[in-house]
Amino acid sequence: MSALPREFALIARYFRPLAGPEGLGLADDVALLAPPAGKELVLTVDALVAGVHFLPSDPPDLVARKLLRVNLSDLAAKAAIPLGYLLTIAAPADTTDDWFFSFAAGLAEDQREFGIALLGGDSAATPGPLTLSLTAIGTVDAGRAVLRRGAAAGHGIWVTGTIGDGALGLAALQGRLADPSGFLAQRYHLPEPRLGLRLAGIAAASMDISDGLVQDLGHLCRAAGAAAEIETALVPLSGPARAAGPSWLETCLTGGDDYELLLAVPPSSEAALLAEVKRATLAITRIGRFLAGPPSVTVRGPDRALMTFSRPGWSHF
Amino acid sequence: MSALPREFALIARYFRPLAGPEGLGLADDVALLAPPAGKELVLTVDALVAGVHFLPSDPPDLVARKLLRVNLSDLAAKAAIPLGYLLTIAAPADTTDDWFFSFAAGLAEDQREFGIALLGGDSAATPGPLTLSLTAIGTVDAGRAVLRRGAAAGHGIWVTGTIGDGALGLAALQGRLADPSGFLAQRYHLPEPRLGLRLAGIAAASMDISDGLVQDLGHLCRAAGAAAEIETALVPLSGPARAAGPSWLETCLTGGDDYELLLAVPPSSEAALLAEVKRATLAITRIGRFLAGPPSVTVRGPDRALMTFSRPGWSHF
Numbered sequence: 001m002s003a004l005p006r007e008f009a010l011i012a013r014y015f016r017p018l019a020g021p022e023g024l025g026l027a028d029d030v031a032l033l034a035p036p037a038g039k040e041l042v043l044t045v046d047a048l049v050a051g052v053h054f055l056p057s058d059p060p061d062l063v064a065r066k067l068l069r070v071n072l073s074d075l076a077a078k079a080a081i082p083l084g085y086l087l088t089i090a091a092p093a094d095t096t097d098d099w100f101f102s103f104a105a106g107l108a109e110d111q112r113e114f115g116i117a118l119l120g121g122d123s124a125a126t127p128g129p130l131t132l133s134l135t136a137i138g139t140v141d142a143g144r145a146v147l148r149r150g151a152a153a154g155h156g157i158w159v160t161g162t163i164g165d166g167a168l169g170l171a172a173l174q175g176r177l178a179d180p181s182g183f184l185a186q187r188y189h190l191p192e193p194r195l196g197l198r199l200a201g202i203a204a205a206s207m208d209i210s211d212g213l214v215q216d217l218g219h220l221c222r223a224a225g226a227a228a229e230i231e232t233a234l235v236p237l238s239g240p241a242r243a244a245g246p247s248w249l250e251t252c253l254t255g256g257d258d259y260e261l262l263l264a265v266p267p268s269s270e271a272a273l274l275a276e277v278k279r280a281t282l283a284i285t286r287i288g289r290f291l292a293g294p295p296s297v298t299v300r301g302p303d304r305a306l307m308t309f310s311r312p313g314w315s316h317f
Numbered sequence: 318m319s320a321l322p323r324e325f326a327l328i329a330r331y332f333r334p335l336a337g338p339e340g341l342g343l344a345d346d347v348a349l350l351a352p353p354a355g356k357e358l359v360l361t362v363d364a365l366v367a368g369v370h371f372l373p374s375d376p377p378d379l380v381a382r383k384l385l386r387v388n389l390s391d392l393a394a395k396a397a398i399p400l401g402y403l404l405t406i407a408a409p410a411d412t413t414d415d416w417f418f419s420f421a422a423g424l425a426e427d428q429r430e431f432g433i434a435l436l437g438g439d440s441a442a443t444p445g446p447l448t449l450s451l452t453a454i455g456t457v458d459a460g461r462a463v464l465r466r467g468a469a470a471g472h473g474i475w476v477t478g479t480i481g482d483g484a485l486g487l488a489a490l491q492g493r494l495a496d497p498s499g500f501l502a503q504r505y506h507l508p509e510p511r512l513g514l515r516l517a518g519i520a521a522a523s524m525d526i527s528d529g530l531v532q533d534l535g536h537l538c539r540a541a542g543a544a545a546e547i548e549t550a551l552v553p554l555s556g557p558a559r560a561a562g563p564s565w566l567e568t569c570l571t572g573g574d575d576y577e578l579l580l581a582v583p584p585s586s587e588a589a590l591l592a593e594v595k596r597a598t599l600a601i602t603r604i605g606r607f608l609a610g611p612p613s614v615t616v617r618g619p620d621r622a623l624m625t626f627s628r629p630g631w632s633h634f
Contacts, residue, residue: 027540028465029391029524031360032457035352043348045403045452047441074346086362088405088450124364128445133405135362135452140349148345207346223344 007123010097014104020084020117031086031119039139042080046070046136050129055173060099061106062189063132068110070210071136072193073259077208078145079199080138082114087121090131114195141200150205151224151264153292158203158263158273160194160284162238163213167255168248177248183240191259196280202272205264212254214297214309216262221295224264229298230288232307246302253299254309264290324440327414331421337401337434348403348436356456358400361391363453367446372490377416378423379506380449385427387527388453389510390576394525395462396516397455399431404438407448431512458517467522468541468581470609475520475580475590477511477601479555480530484572485565494565500557508576513597519589522581529571531614531626533579538612541581546615547605549624563619570616571626581607 011026019026022033035041048067050056068085075082087107111117119137169188172179179185199206205224209216213235221228232249241252263284265273270286277284299307328343339348352358365384367373385402392399404424428434436454486505489496496502516523522541526533530552538545549566558569580601582590587603594601616624 024464027536028395029361030395030397030462032395032462033358033360034459035358041350041352041358043350043403043437043454044346045405045437045439045450047405047407047439047450049407049441049443049445051444052442078345078347078349080347086360086452088362088364090364090366090448090450120360120362122362122364122450124366124448125369126366126445126448127368128366128443128448131407131441131443131445131448133362133364133407133439133450135403137360142351145347145349147341219344 010100011123014100015118015121018104018107018111018118020119022084023117023119026120033119036139038142040142040145042075042078042138042140042145044071044074044136045133046074047131047133049131058189060102061109064103064106065110065190067132067134068107069191069193070259071134072114072195073191073208073210075136075138076193076195076197077206077261078140079197080140080145082116082136082138082195084117084119084137086119086135088133089121090124090126092126092130095130144200146199146203146206148205148207148220149223151220151226151290152204153226153290155204155264155266155290156270156286157217157228157230157288157290158265158284158286159209159236159260160282161260162236162241163258163260164241164252164255165238166191166257166259167251168241168244170257171251177244179240181240183238188257191257193259194261194282197282198276199263202269202276203263203265207262209258209260209262210256212256213258213262214254214299217297218295220262220264221297224290225295227291227293227296227298228288229291229300231300231304233302234285234287236283236285250309327417328440331417332435332438335421335424335428335435337436339401340434340436343437350436353456355459357459357462359392359395359397359455359457359462361388361453362450363387363391364448364450366448375506377419378426381420381423382427382507384449384451385424386508386510387576388451389431389512390508390525390527392453392455393510393512393514394523394578395457396514397457397462399433399453399455399512401434401436401454403436403452405450406438407441407443409444409447410442412447461517463516463520463523465522465524465537466540468537468543468607469521470543470607472521472581472583472607473587473603474534474545474547474605474607475582475601475603476526476530476553476577477599478577479553479558480526480575480577481558481569481572482555483508483574483576484568485558485561487574488568494561496557498557500555505574508574510576511578511599514599515593516580519586519593520580520582524579526575526577526579527573529573530575530579531571531616535612535614537579537581538614541607542612544608544610544613544615545605546608546617548617548621550619551602551604553600553602567626
C-alpha cells in the first residue's frame with residue numbers, strides 16, 4: 001500500500017490526540033454522541049477567515065483558541081455547558097507543519113481549560129486564505145436555555161466584563177492605537193467566554209456581543225419587540241480603553257469582538273443576578289433599560305445627548 | 318435604528334425559510350435540539366471549496382445539493398437517519414443575490430427530499446474562493462451505528478451502485494471525455510446518498526467512497542488490521558463508464574466522488590444483505606474479499622494480473 005497523503009499524516013499527528021471517545025479516533029466518517037439524559041443539545045457554528053477575522057501574522061495557537069472561544073461564547077450566552085466540537089480547516093498548500101503543530105497545541109490547551117474534546121472534522125485545500133469553521137456542541141437542562149427572545153419593557157440591560165477592548169486591540173495590532181501593556185491586544189486575541197453563569201430563571205434574554213454592543217442590542221430589541229436605551233456613562237470600560245480617550249468611544253460601542261454577555265434582566269431578578277455573578281467572580285454592569293415601543297436602540301452620551309453612529313456594528317459581508 | 322447589513326437581509330430572505338423549529342428561526346446564536354429518546358447522534362462535517370471541490374461555473378443549486386449530499390452519504394454509511402444541518406458560507410463580496418437565491422433553492426429541494434431542516438449557520442466575507450462547510454446530524458438506535466472498523470478475513474467486499482461515474486463526470490465537465498447523455502456529469506454534480514439501508518447486524522464495517530475506491534478500501538483495511546483483494550472485472554461500472562474504455566479504469570478506481578457505500582459483510586449475512594438492498598431497490602455487488610494479513614489493497618485486473626496505481630486516491634491537501 002502506497003504512502004498515505006499528507007492529510008492523513010497531519011490528522012494522525014496533530015488532531016487524533018485531541019479526539020474524545022465520541023470522535024472514534026478520527027478514524028471513521030462520523031462522531032457518535034450519546035446525549036446525556038434530560039439534556040438538550042445546544043449547537044452553534046462560527047467561522048474565521050485569515051485577513052478578515054484574524055491577522056495572517058497572528059500566532060496559530062491563539063487563532064485556534066479564538067476560534068474555539070467565539071463559539072464557546074455563544075454557548076455561554078445560552079447558559080450551556082460545552083461538550084465538544086467539529087472543525088473544518090481549508091488551508092493553502094503552503095501551510096507548514098509548524099503551523100498545524102501550533103494550531104493543535106492551542107486547541108489542546110483550551111480543551112483542557114474548558115473540558116471539551118474534538119469530535120470530528122474535515123480538511124480541504126484552498127487557493128484562498130486559511131478558512132476555519134467550528135461547530136460547537138453543549139448541553140443544557142431541557143427547557144432551561146436562555147434565548148435571545150424574552151426581553152420586555154422595564155428589564156435592565158446588563159453586560160459582563162468590559163466593552164470595546166477587542167475592537168481597540170485590533171486597532172492596536174494595526175498600529176492605530178498605543179497599547180503599552182498589551183492588554184487590548186490580548187483581549188482581541190483571546191476572548192474569555194463567560195461560561196458557568198447559571199442564568200436560567202434570572203435572565204429573560206441573553207446573547208453574546210460579537211458584532212458590536214449597539215448592533216447586538218438591536219437584535220435583542222427585534223426579538224422582543226421592545227426598544228432599548230443605554231447611557232455611555234454606564235458602559236463599563238477597562239483602564240486601557242478609558243486611557244484611549246473619548247475619540248475611541250464609538251469604536252468601543254460598535255466595534256465588536258467583545259465576547260461579553262448582554263442580558264435582559266427583570267428588576268425582580270437583579271439580586272439573584274448579582275449573587276450569581278459574585279459566585280462566578282465575574283463583573284456585571286447595568287447600562288440601561290428596555291422600554292415600550294418599536295425596536296430601536298437609543299444611546300445617550302456623557303451629556304445625555306443622543307449619539308448616532310456611522311456604522312452600528314460589524315457586518316459579515 | 319439604521320438599516321441592517323446585507324448579511325441579515327440575505328439570512329432573512331433566503332435561509333430563514335429553511336430553518337426547522339430547532340433552528341429558532343435563525344434569530345438566536347444557537348440551535349436547540351432535544352435528542353430523541355434511545356437514539357445516538359451521528360455527526361459529520363464536510364467542506365467544499367470553489368475551484369477545488371466544485372467548478373465555479375457549477376449551478377449554485379447543484380453545489381448546495383452536493384454539499385448536503387456528501388454529508389448525508391457519511392450518515393448513510395453509518396445507517397443513520399438524517400435530522401438536520403448547520404452551514405457555514407464564506408463568500409466573496411461579489412457573490413450575487415441570484416447566487417444565494419439559487420443556492421437556497423437547492424437546499425430547499427433536498428430538504429424536502431431527505432426530510433431535514435437547517436439548524437443554524439454562519440456567514441463570513443472572504444477575499445478567496447467561495448468556501449462552504451456543512452455539519453450534518455443524524456440519529457441511530459443506540460449502539461446500532463455501523464463503523465469503519467469491524468471487517469475481518471473472509472468478509473466479502475461489497476459496493477452499492479456503480480463506481481467511477483463521478484470522476485468521469487468531472488473529466489467530462491473539463492472537456493477530457495465525451496458524455497453525450499450527460500449521465501456522468503449528473504453523477505458528479507448530484508451524488509445519491511444511499512440512505513435507508515438497515516445495515517446494522519448485516520454489515521460488519523461500512524464507509525462511503527468519496528476519495529476513491531482503492532484508497533477508501535485501504536481505510537477499512539487499516540481499521541480492521543486485514544488485507545483486501547478486489548477484482549476489477551467484478552467492479553460495477555455504468556454503461557457510460559464502460560463506454561469510456563479501459564484507459565479510464567484507473568480513474569474509476571481511484572478518482573473519488575462516488576458516494577457509494579463500501580461494506581464488509583460476513584458470508585453468513587449475504588442473504589440478509591441481498592434481501593435488504595432488494596427492499597431498498599438498490600444495486601449491490603461483491604467485488605472481492607478481506608484476507609488475513611497486514612493492511613494492504615490488492616487489485617487484480619481483467620487478466621488477474623496485479624494492478625498498481627500512480628495515485629491510490631484523492632488527497633485533500
